[in-house]
Amino acid sequence: MDKIREFIEEQFLIEFDESFPETSDLFKEGVMDSFGYIQLIRFLEKEFDIKFTEQEITGGVMVSLAQIELAVEQKVAARTG
């Protein structure tokens, strides 16, 4: 899961710390925009060999690092389970 953190930090020029916790809403904080989000989804799908549905992508759930990690964990578990 560190790869997700690294990707977001590298791609969106932030560092997660006390002032910017993993639960921060990346859209509301102006860190991620729609195209950045698409890049992220593509990265996750490739990196973890998973596929998100349109509903999952646009559902407005995966807005923080914590939520994204959780969603990916669930996807990976569903695939391997």
Place this chain on the structure above:
Amino acid sequence: MCGIAGIVDPTQPAGALSGRIEQMLARIGHRGPDGAGYVVDDGFAMGTVRLAILDPNAGAQPFGDESGRYWLSYNGEIYNYLELQRELEELGCRFTTHCDTEVVLKAWITWGPDCLTRFNGGFAFALYDRKTGDVFLARDRFGKRPMFYARQGERLLFASEMKAFLAVPGFEFEQDPAQLSSILGQWTPLPDQTGFKNIESLPMGQWLRLRGGELTTRTYSQLRFDEGPDVASEGQALDAIRERLTRAVELRLRSDVEVGVYLSGGVDSAIVARLAKDFATKPLSTFSVEFDDAEFDESADQRLVSEHLGTRHHAQHITHADIAEKTPDAVFHAEVPAFRSAFVPMFILSQRTQAEGIKVILSGEGADEAFLGYDLFKETLLREAWNELPDDVRRARIETLYPHLAHYGPDDIAAVTGLYHQFSLEKMPGLFSHELRFQNGRFSTRLLKEAGDPFEAITALVASTEGYAGFSAVEKAQWLEYKTLLPGYLLSTQGERMSLAHGVENRCPFLDPDVFALATSVNLKFDDGFVEKRLLREAFRDRLPERIVDKRKFPYRAPDAAAFAAKRPDYLDLVLSEAELSAMPFVNAKFAQKLANKVLSKPAGEISTKENQTFLYLLSICLLNRSFVRREALPEAKLPRVEKVVNLTEGALT
């Protein structure tokens, strides 16, 4: 074209203000290298640096009336001045010159501020009534010519460019984080913003009066979409477009010096060149910039137009080194933060234009706003209709909308479709059309420690604009373009600030009020808007090469961060050094440094548009801080030959 500057300071006698106004004019001497002139009175001084275009020998400024009561410092051109002169002569006015300056003065004396609605042109002027002491400033309806002012207690300063204020003792520039947030968010300043505290831009279509220490502003011209003529058929529309544009070009060729054309390679400037060529009595000079990089270069199309019309073409090749070398000078002339580097080549091009002996050029600016040339308008139409459209139509439209953006390729269509879905309903009141664009802007505001709400000012502006709520979604998009990107970047940073840096005046036929009014009558009336500027193209189909008529909109851009990464000019320290960055307390130094390092070290392909954009903002904010706030690396001020000095304390009113 000229530059003007002035100062109202009741504490200062005329004698004390002479030196001051000379120094202010010297700071904007590039705008009018042909001569300087000024008028002083107790508590008041104003002057002009002049680029002599009409009746060059008679137009020395400031221009006074016969009685010596009214004095005018005037920048710009009123293209319909001959018609106004005839009208004024019928009312009993007598004229001693063939200059539009005299027409402006007499029109003011005859009609007062109502004269402004009669003017077809790009202008800004200051008028002093010696009898009452009133000072009156005005600016054209589209914001073609600039007018900045600063109020400090009883003192009022005004000038065509803010750099004139550098010459005023005690005046200090301070960057305003709240305005910077707004500028970064919406890409350009709003009509009244400058990026500096306590300096305002007089918005387009407004006048300002200082009377007895009291400042009053009024809007004399609103942007409206319901004042065009009735057009019943497409054939009629095409005839009217040809007729009005031909007239607009003809009016803008009124000049006692040779007029050239800037060719971008697109259809708009090709139309302007075509029409200018029709009126030309000698070979027409055309000018273009070209790049090594195919991503930016349009030289093949520029040459095609030039060859088709038989023009004397001057192509200015622009390299990464040129951009890196000239950026500090160009930013100094622009005076406001810029979101891309494309204005720098225009700075270089105006230098070339001046060297070729051309003082006036025509360009195609304003066509995209009037005739719906930007993808933004199509995107707005699509998002607005989104919830009524079947899936296959949505996807087909998305696929055709942005073929040049990789992330709109077939692989990502599903995801992008989903995102469009999120943007199908208005979230930012009144700003529906620009919500996607403003996402990039929001990213750029991360350069600031406290960005606040970057969109507070623009939201308030549209909410307070009479009639705005009743506009269609596309009209709102147009309105926003006419109030932000067009005046705040295209006409200024990339337009007149760059051309006037080298004494070249630019004129825009597509900003003719009659052309704009016609466009509002015909847009979306005979098509669905998905072929951009279709009517404009059809109107000139037989008069230009087919490849140009059918060319898709190619946004004019230049190498951004790549140019700086390749050349590593010394001034990059401003954005890389922690000490330099922390000297600007409003900047988020950590983010800024991270961004600069990424942008300057990664291959161009790995840098996103918004990162490039944000880097240019950072660099321009730092360069402006260095020259305006810290007053370091300032170019030399140069006063043109003084050709007129009037001291009003030495003569009585006649």
